[in-house]
Amino acid sequence: MIRENVRRFVTGAAMAVLAVTALLVGPGPALADDAKPTAVVLSGDDLEDSIEITAEDDGDELFEAMLSQVSWLTGESGRAATPDEKKLGPKYTLIVRYGDRDRYSYDLYPLAEGGPRAFRPGQQPDGKTTDAWFFGRLNMPMALRSAGAPLPDTMDVMTGGVGGGERINEQQEVDPAADIFAGMGGLPGMLAINAGVLLLITGGLAGIAYLARRRG
Known part of the structure; x- marks a missing residue:
């Protein structure tokens, strides 16, 4: 019974990590909205x-x-x-x-x-x-x-949405479509983090299952 519960928990954890990864990567071309x-x-x-x-x-x-x-x-x-x-x-x-x-x-x-x-x-x-x-x-x-x-051509402008923003120099290059994963080493880095979390969870559950089996 304990072994079966552990197996189900590991499967659920793996599916959760894969779901998070899919959300970060985004939908594939087949799911793209044509009404744009x-x-x-x-x-x-x-x-x-x-x-x-x-x-x-x-x-x-x-x-x-x-x-x-x-x-x-x-x-x-x-x-x-x-x-x-x-x-x-x-x-x-x-x-x-x-x-x-x-x-x-x-x-x-x-x-x-x-x-x-x-x-x-x-x-x-x-x-x-x-x-x-x-x-x-x-x-x-x-x-x-x-x-x-x-x-x-003004010297500087305000960026941002309605009612707020920050003042920047117009000569400064601004990329509004900057990669959201840049601070984490890109998309491969995010996927590696997800894989590491999955391995850590799996290893911990395997240890719990081993201890439970010995006590049983």
Whole structure:
């Protein structure tokens, strides 16, 4: 009976470690979500032509930086009062595209007094919602300037989300997609740690089983 319980415990521990490893590695290609944005289109009064940005043509970093300005606004009810139109500064419209279909549209004001603002029109390309104002991300001016908007080149910017962040020098190279395993020697290092934990658990249980058998 004791030997059977030990065997079951070892099996459960091994399955738990494998599950943690699978979560860290992420889903395989077969589980990838196909319903994802494929492009964002930026337009504005001071832009001669609209600018289409895709991960394939412009790189994941620029595409994700632009998408992150509005991806969190879907379904939100608004977090800011209607601002004074005279204090908004230049307006840019960002459209999120899925394949060949426009789905979401937002107005961005990177130089608004008091910080960037974002507006979600109630009439959307893919349906209707409610008009809503938001405090924009603090790195909105830098993201739009990187995409091609003729915004002033400031000495430093604020990074991070709404209502917070830290000041950095613009000349400093920032990689928002940095490897989360970098501090642990990469993914192989994490897998090695998991394997070591599994061996330690198995060894300890084997010792317990041996002592239990001798006493029996």
